[in-house]
Amino acid sequence: MLYATIEDYQSLSIANPKIENDYLPNYLEMASDDIDRLTYGRIKSIKLTEFQKEKIKKATILQADYLFQFGDMFDIPIDSFNAGNTSVNLKDMTINGVHTTLKVKNYVDETGLTCTSIYGW
Template identity: 40%
Template sequence: MIYATSQELSEELLELASSKVDELTFNRIVEIGFDNLSDFQKDKVIKATLAQAQHYEDYGTDVASLSGFNVSGLSMSFKDNGPVPTGVSPVAYSHLTQSGLMYRGWF
C-alpha cells in the first residue's frame, strides 16, 4: 500500500518508500491498517513516506552498501548516522520515531 501521493515523485519511489516505512515499523501499519491509525500517526507516516521517497530521488535506491568512494586520489567517506539505518532518510526516521510505531518494547 502506498501511504502518500506526490506530483513531484514517481509512484515507484513512493511504493519503495512505503515498503521501507513498513520495514522500519515492523509491518505494524499493515497489521493495524492505515485507516485505524490515529490522525497524528497518519500524518507522521505520510511525511515519513514522502521524505523517504525524496531521499530515494536524491540519492538513489541502492545506497546501503556505499560507505565512501575514491576517484583519482580524492577519497570521500560518509559519516555514521547514529541510530538511523544506512539508506534511510533521517527526516523519515524522525517522523516514524515520533509516531510510536517503531517502539520495540511492550505496549
C-alpha cells in the same frame, strides 16, 4: 499499499526536489515498503490516528525523495573515498535493512510504531 498519494507529494512543501509524475508512483511504492519495514509491518495491523497518518505520509514523501536522489548509491560497495586532500563520506542510516535519513526516522518514531520494547508491542 501507498502511504502517500501523488497529490500528497505535490501539495506538501517538504518534498524537494520534485520527482517527475511518470516515476512518482514507483518511488512512493518503494518508500511505502521501506516505511513498512521501519515500523515492523505494524501499519497494516492497526487503525492509525490522524496524527500517525500525517507523520507516516511525511516520512513516505521524504523517503521517496531520498530514494530518488541517492537510491543508486546504495548498491556501490564503498561508503567513503579519498582523493588527494578531498575526502567524501556517504552518510546515511540503515535500520532494519532500510537506508534512510534521520528526518524520516524521526517522523516514523513520532508515531510510536517503531518501539521494540517487550512492553510496547
